Amino acid sequence: MRFISTRGLAQPLSFSDAVATGLAPDGGLFLPEKLPDLSAQWPPMAGLGYAQLCHEFMRHFATDIPEETLRRLVGKAYQGFDHAETAPLVALDARTYVLELFHGPTLAFKDFAMQLLGNLYEHQCAQRGESINVLGATSGDTGAAAIHALLGKPGTAIFILYPDGRVSPLQERQMTCTGADNVFALAIDGSFDDAQAALKTIFGDTAFRLKNRLSAVNSINLARVLAQCVYYLYAWLRLPQEARANAEFVVPTGNFGNVLAGWLLQRMGVPIPAFKVATNQNDILYRLFTTGEYRVADVQPSLAPSMDIQVASNFERFLYYQLGGDAARVRAVMATCAKDGVYRFDKFEHSTFSASRCSDAEIPGIIAHVRRRYGYLVDPHTACAFKDLSPEKVSVVLATASPAKFPETIREAIGAEPKHPRLEALRKRPIHKHKLPASVEAITRFVEAHAV
Ligand SMILES: Cc1ncc(COP(=O)(O)O)c(C=O)c1O
Numbered sequence: 001m002r003f004i005s006t007r008g009l010a011q012p013l014s015f016s017d018a019v020a021t022g023l024a025p026d027g028g029l030f031l032p033e034k035l036p037d038l039s040a041q042w043p044p045m046a047g048l049g050y051a052q053l054c055h056e057f058m059r060h061f062a063t064d065i066p067e068e069t070l071r072r073l074v075g076k077a078y079q080g081f082d083h084a085e086t087a088p089l090v091a092l093d094a095r096t097y098v099l100e101l102f103h104g105p106t107l108a109f110k111d112f113a114m115q116l117l118g119n120l121y122e123h124q125c126a127q128r129g130e131s132i133n134v135l136g137a138t139s140g141d142t143g144a145a146a147i148h149a150l151l152g153k154p155g156t157a158i159f160i161l162y163p164d165g166r167v168s169p170l171q172e173r174q175m176t177c178t179g180a181d182n183v184f185a186l187a188i189d190g191s192f193d194d195a196q197a198a199l200k201t202i203f204g205d206t207a208f209r210l211k212n213r214l215s216a217v218n219s220i221n222l223a224r225v226l227a228q229c230v231y232y233l234y235a236w237l238r239l240p241q242e243a244r245a246n247a248e249f250v251v252p253t254g255n256f257g258n259v260l261a262g263w264l265l266q267r268m269g270v271p272i273p274a275f276k277v278a279t280n281q282n283d284i285l286y287r288l289f290t291t292g293e294y295r296v297a298d299v300q301p302s303l304a305p306s307m308d309i310q311v312a313s314n315f316e317r318f319l320y321y322q323l324g325g326d327a328a329r330v331r332a333v334m335a336t337c338a339k340d341g342v343y344r345f346d347k348f349e350h351s352t353f354s355a356s357r358c359s360d361a362e363i364p365g366i367i368a369h370v371r372r373r374y375g376y377l378v379d380p381h382t383a384c385a386f387k388d389l390s391p392e393k394v395s396v397v398l399a400t401a402s403p404a405k406f407p408e409t410i411r412e413a414i415g416a417e418p419k420h421p422r423l424e425a426l427r428k429r430p431i432h433k434h435k436l437p438a439s440v441e442a443i444t445r446f447v448e449a450h451a452v
């Protein structure tokens with residue numbers, strides 16, 4: 001299978017080359033040239049364990065990696081998860097399910113794709129006999145998951161940009177207390193959007209990217225999104241038959257990679273009826289899906305910090321399909337959005353998507369309510385998804401992080417702090433971070449000086 005850019009001006013690439021390249025050289029995002037049709041294939045997958053299912057799914061895309069190698073890389077990726085089901089689907093009542101995505105090494109959904117991506121990078125280093133420098137931007141969880149996927153891996157260095165003071169204290173510790181020589185946590189003076197914009201500019205500089213063998217761990221990297229499709233399929237296969245026709249996946253949303261993965265699976269023939277985009281007070285996607293207007297506002301730091309994003313990267317992939325694969329129109333819309341910060345769609349059809357938004361004032365109350373009603377504790381991001389669950393539908397809420405990562409907010413909500421031994425251990429370790437301005441020059445200088 002080949003992978004094409006949403007902006008249509010880059011050479012189509014193989015899976016491994018698209019993974020290594022990250023952002024397409026024309027500034028677009030890679031997508032499969034043609035999505036596979038899984039409509040007849042998914043029902044027989046019902047009995048597969050998580051890693052087997054992931055292999056069955058990924059082999060449609062990673063066609064340039066030998067079957068057995070892929071099976072090994074995938075198998076290894078899910079060994080560090082501490083739940084036998086990997087992604088357990090928990091029924092809170094007959095109409096409300098939670099898909100727990102926080103049983104990986106860093107206790108957030110990012111581990112699902114990142115553990116696999118780390119193995120793909122290791123494989124790439126071995127195959128090509130070259131080192132890799134990974135550059136990512138995070139609002140909290142991507143960075144931690146990427147660092148833990150590459151920690152101490154030979155031939156790799158990892159540079160993670162994060163907004164200084166705007167991630168949770170434990171998220172920061174996950175990134176800065178590893179003590180590993182190949183990890184560089186870069187605390188930038190700005191928002192996640194500033195970090196992501198700088199990152200895209202750096203990846204757009206092909207000479208710099210090639211010279212430093214840079215690779216991307218954000219969901220601009222297609223492997224991230226594809227690996228995330230798998231847990232939707234896993235949950236779908238475990239959902240009782242009678243619940244499926246009326247099911248809605250409710251997805252805490254920031255950079256739009258998580259919900260996009262589910263929607264792509266639907267386009268591949270898995271008949272998931274509906275998705276809800278659940279935002280925090282940074283509600284650009286809520287406004288888009290309810291009014292058809294995309295209007296960038298200033299980021300407001302919130303109690304669900306990993307969703308403090310306005311410019312959602314993966315929206316471009318959705319747009320590509322919305323515009324019937326017309327890359328010239330994607331380029332025009334993206335240029336207008338970048339220049340004016342606003343775009344009004346004449347026709348914005350999205351019948352499978354609805355949206356909700358949750359203010360900071362509401363988050364502690366929702367955490368307390370979910371606890372009272374179901375005896376279940378959710379983190380502040382997952383709490384956003386519990387706002388306005390449809391009484392007519394069977395909701396499958398994606399629990400994207402462990403509440404233990406956000407003890408301060410949980411204490412405010414229920415008067416007690418959840419603890420996780422892995423996180424508690426971090427509290428005693430020294431923090432290593434490098435403060436930088438959110439400028440392309442400062443970041444590139446740092447990367448060049450420390451690249452392997
Ligand atoms: C805990 C948590 N929930 C939800 C999200 C939003 O996911 P996405 O950015 O893929 O929309 C993030 C950040 O990615 C996150 O870390």
Ligand SMILES: N[C@@H](CCOP(=O)(O)O)C(=O)O
Pocket residue numbers: 137138139140141142143217218219220254255257306307313
């Ligand atoms: N919420 C994310 C932001 C980056 O998203 P990504 O899916 O593009 O990596 C985070 O936790 O960093």
